[in-house]
Amino acid sequence: MRFVRRIKADVRARKNLEAYTMALIVAAVAVVSVVGDAVPEDVRWAAVLAGVGVLLYRATLPEQERGGRDVLGDRTDFDQTPVTKLFEGVRDVRIFAPSAANLLTAQVCETLRTGVLRHPEATVRVVLLDPGEETAIRIACRQLDESDAHRTQTLPVALTAVLERLASMKGWKTRGKVEYRLFPYNPGFSLVLTDPEAWQGRAIVEMHGAGQSTFARMHVDLIRERHERWYAYWVGQFDYLWETARPVEPPARGPEGA
Known part of the structure; x- marks a missing residue:
């Protein structure tokens, strides 16, 4: 429940939206792929590479100060x-x-x-x-x-x-x-x-x-x-x-x- 509340709080604050969006896409592709070849291989690779790209982008962002200006x-x-x-x-x-x-x-x-x-x-x-x-x-x-x-x-x-x-x-x-x-x-x-x-x-x-x-x-x-x-x-x-x-x-x- 704490995890769900944190996601809700981030969404309301418009924070980490790109990460949550990619997580949903990758999860959806993974679930559909379990049942067979419903998703073409090139789409699977596109989803994986997009997820990696988001992770690399977030790694380049400056680290926020502890406490933050919002606190x-x-x-x-x-x-x-x-x-x-x-x-x-x-x-x-x-x-x-x-x-x-x-x-x-x-x-x-x-x-x-x-x-x-x-x-x-x-x-x-x-x-x-x-x-x-x-x-x-x-x-x-x-x-x-x-x-x-x-x-x-x-x-x-x-x-x-x-x-x-x-x-x-x-x-x-x-x-x-x-x-x-x-x-x-x-x-x-x-x-x-x-x-x-x-x-x-x-x-x-x-x-x-x-x-x-x-x-x-x-x-x-x-x-x-x-x-x-x-x-x-x-x-x-x-x-x-x-x-x-x-x-x-x-x-x-x-x-x-x-």
């Missing part, structure tokens, strides 16, 4: 592929970030409202740092704010703004639902999962590091079909964050008619 990158990759594109056709979005201020912009939230959340089974789950954990917030500020001279707002300010936005999103009259929780410390990464239970699921992990600009942080972009082991690891990380995070209490309501 490792930074935030500049989103200049070519806007963040809103991540959520096209998606039904399940899971996010962890200290504040998610750079992700949950007004434009992205509108994409979630009009795209993802219009489906009845859709869910958007978000975990942020708990603003009530003063020590954790102070440490996260040293790590994220002081190392980034280009930051336009501090972590506490950004966190407050995003929490207000999430409270508003939770009240949207959409068919899907929005949930969010608060985690007591920063584990050193941000995480976005799209349709994590599906084979086309995707995990984008941003490593925070120390003393580096936000835009210099390493991103790891994993597809379930191609990177099953580490994809499952990061899905498990979000599951842990969600299960141990503190649910946000709804705001207290005043007396009726107030």
